[in-house]
Amino acid sequence: MLSVWDFESPETLASLLIKLNADDLAYGHLVEHKTVGRVDNINLVEAMKKRTWNSGQGTDDMEQENFVEAFECFLCSEANRKRLNEKHGYSTRPVGPVDTSHFECPEPIHPVSRQPNRSNWWFHHWNQARIEARVIRQFSLDNRNYTADEFHQTVANLIQKRS
Numbered sequence: 001m002l003s004v005w006d007f008e009s010p011e012t013l014a015s016l017l018i019k020l021n022a023d024d025l026a027y028g029h030l031v032e033h034k035t036v037g038r039v040d041n042i043n044l045v046e047a048m049k050k051r052t053w054n055s056g057q058g059t060d061d062m063e064q065e066n067f068v069e070a071f072e073c074f075l076c077s078e079a080n081r082k083r084l085n086e087k088h089g090y091s092t093r094p095v096g097p098v099d100t101s102h103f104e105c106p107e108p109i110h111p112v113s114r115q116p117n118r119s120n121w122w123f124h125h126w127n128q129a130r131i132e133a134r135v136i137r138q139f140s141l142d143n144r145n146y147t148a149d150e151f152h153q154t155v156a157n158l159i160q161k162r163s
Helices: 010-022 024-030 042-050 067-087 121-141 148-162
Strands: none
Touching: 010 024, 121 148
């Protein structure tokens, strides 16, 4: 599978796209992974098989968490479980490649211009998630109990301040 990051310039990417546009067989081979219904990323397959969080899909219950919210709750729960285990001198969690440096992700950038695209919905979602993480961190450091409404209002206030 190719990524735009695999190309030296937009022109080299454009050259490949022009060739693929003229060669249906080559194009079909490049996108075969999308049409055969398989996922080759073994780590992703295993993670999805073992997940304990609910996707909320396939139901009409709007009160049920959606996929992203459920995953966020799962991550928070796992981080808290790990913290409590370590507090008591043990941890059942394997040491992995993720550490606290992953909490400050850089702004998402456009793959061609390599500049932040602040008009893109993903940029706004990323920014909101970043603010939500900071609010949760601060509430945790303050050892503060809070309701969902207090959390959402605090996030909304911070987003509004930054606008």
